[in-house]
Amino acid sequence: MTEPLRGIAAGPGLAAGPAHRIAARPALPPAVSVSDVDAETARALGALKTVADDLGARAAAVAGTVAADILDAQVMMAEDAMLGEDVAARVGAGTDAPHAITEALAVHRAAFEAAGGYLAERAADLDDLRDRAVAACLGLAMPGIPAPGRPFVLVAADLSPADTAGLDTGQVLALVTAEGGPTSHTAILARALGLPAVVGCAGALDIPDGTLVTVDGTRGLVETGVDEGTVAGIRAEETARRARLSATSGPGRTSDGHPVALLANVGSAEDHLDGAEGIGLFRTELRYLDRTEAPGFDEQVEAYTRVFRAMPGRKVVVRTLDAGADKPLPFLFADGEPNPALGVRGLRVARRHPEILRVQLDAIATAASAAGADVAVMAPMVATVAEAAGFVARCRAAGIAKAGVMVEIPAAALRARPILEVVDFISVGTNDLSQYTLAADRQCAELAELLDPWQPALLDLLAMCARAGAETGKPVGVCGEAAADPALAVVLAGLGIDSLSMSARAIPAVREALAARTFAECRAAAAAALAAGDAEGARAAVG
Structure with missing residues (x-):
């Protein structure tokens, strides 16, 4: 077996099988003169x-x-x-x-x-x-997915929406792309379909068709040249695991009953919600993308109401518009910024366009009053206590009773306690917090190891947030992709995190991992991870 290829973990899970590459794009013929x-x-x-x-x-x-x-x-x-x-x-x-x-x-x-x-x-x-x-x-056939006649791992430079939309998950075992980042369509759809996926994987296109590979979508690793026995073993293990997980149900809790709420990250009412205790991250920005103007009040009320009614009596946490940086909106950002990731994004958009936030909060409040869900609202990209307090005041003015903020900036994690004194809860977005803590762009596959959620610096900040929650008696959740890693979920529970929000398809595995440990064992795992010198050591310490 050769040295594994490393990319960005985009869809948790493990798969094994023969790799097959997507068909090459049609060659552009020589130019010809136009007579008609x-x-x-x-x-x-x-x-x-x-x-x-x-x-x-x-x-x-x-x-x-x-x-x-x-x-x-x-x-x-x-x-x-x-x-x-x-x-x-x-x-x-x-x-x-x-x-x-x-x-x-x-x-x-x-x-x-x-x-x-x-x-x-x-x-x-x-x-x-x-x-x-x-x-x-x-007059040629359009590009499409290969059909080797057996289950396979799909490899491509990148995958188009048309390619991935109709994927047969009975045949496609996993996705591997040489390009793309954690917010690419391949990553989004892999998580929605529950497929293991690794994106931004250098060397993926050099894998010959038919080569047996393993794909670890939790760690972002692709191993080539494995033998039939390894593939058969992983297949059998995965089949047994899926059957076992399909039989699980109920709320998240450790074996001795310590509760850890398991929530879903969603973008619309149509998203998969089976097994979720509620919604921990409702991404409202998906309604704003590819638009020339912001959605109106009535349109927002209708969209939010459908999501709230899908969760009667259950928790729904709405993230206000998270625009800017990797999600630019032309009608909000006319002028270029030298470094958009450090510029006007998230809650900061309200500095320039306060009416956008005002209309959104009014729409959320109106929708919440018409539905039976337990609705809370949180703001992205909060850096200071003053920003947090200002957001809560806006929510109260709109008639929203529960208001919190996301912790995505190290400054907010360092000041988690005073922030929790002015908000009702915090939710840690580990994707951005990793990016800002390690100074590693989320889109850069070359720095994938720095974006590993097991990095000690990130775990230290998570522990700091959890302690602040315990000291103030207020909830602290995690809504980044780190929550979907079953082993890391055990560590997060041990740190004192109250809720974990992830793709709904990841919930059964996390539920099982928590149920296999006592709360004391989770705390011991957290202590071992915090004591490790690097990400691999932290992962190995938990086992």
């Missing part, structure tokens, strides 16, 4: 329409899922009037249809990359549109 501009324009625009219709049909086939939302956004890109005008103008200047489409989308791609963050990751969607439209121009 009208006919060539019709050919180009017809290809874009064919792609839009195909993607729309795929979205309809998976309606009500995360994949459908992503595909619908891609349809909007294909149908964009400016794109069509650009393509037509290029054909009019003498460029043939495949090259006109390619050149026009290259301009749009450059704009997305320049915007950075969320839009930069959407550049892969434009590449997919290009490949599909070129294929349609040439």
Whole structure:
């Protein structure tokens, strides 16, 4: 067995099987002269329409899922009037249809990359549109998922929404991509489908088709050249584990009854919620993305009410708009920032656009009054006690009884106690807290080991937050992807974290891990992890 390939852990779990790569994109043929501009324009625009219709049909086939939302956004890109005008103008200047489409989308791609963050990751969607439209121009089959006739690990440079939307989870065991970050579509959909996934994995494209591999989506490792016995063993273990987990139910608690609430991270009412005690992170920003203006009051009330009614009598924690940095919104951020991750994002948007937060809080309050859920609201990217107090005051003015903040900045973790004295709860977003604590961009695969949630510095900050909660008698939760790691969940419980919020499909494994330990054993595991010198040592100490 060779040295494992390392990437970014994007979908927890372990899988093993033969690797098969996605088909290569169609080659762009040599340019030809255009003799009939009208006919060539019709050919180009017809290809874009064919792609839009195909993607729309795929979205309809998976309606009500995360994949459908992503595909619908891609349809909007294909149908964009400016794109069509650009393509037509290029054909009019003498460029043939495949090259006109390619050149026009290259301009749009450059704009997305320049915007950075969320839009930069959407550049892969434009590449997919290009490949599909070129294929349609040439009368070729559109790119798609391989069908080797046996369960396999899907390997690609990156995966488009159209590729991942209709994945057969009975055949696809895991996902491995050479590109992408923790917020790429591959990562989002892998978690929604419950598939192990590793993204940003250098060397993934060098794995020959048919090579037996193991994929550890919890640690971000891909091992190649494993033998049939290893694959069979992991398959048998996974089959038994899934059967065992499917039989689990009930609230999260240790074997001696210490409660740790197990909640779900969601973006809409259609997200998978089975087994969740409530919602610990409702990402409201998904309704703002790919928009030219903010959603109105009535639209927000309708969306929030559907989520609240899906959780009658249960806890729902709503995160207010988390825009900026990796999720730029054109109607809010007209001017570029030298370093968006350290700029105006999260709650700071209200400094420039207070009406955005005011309308959102009013909509949440209105929706909460019409539903039977236990609704709380929290603000992202809070750095100071003053910011926390100001947010709580705004919530109270809107009629929202429970208000908290997210701890994503080291300054907030260091001042967790005074912050808890002015808010009702805190929830730690480990993804961003890792990024800011270790000065490692979440999108940088090369720094994946620094983003490991077992890093001692991150564990120290989590322990500090938990102690502040115990001292003030107020709840402290974790809503980052760290909560989905069963072994780390034991450590978090031992630190004194009250609730863990994650993809709902990760809940059964976390529930089982907690139920296998007493609270005293969880505390001992936390102490061992805190005493370790590095992330690997912390993980090994817990076992």
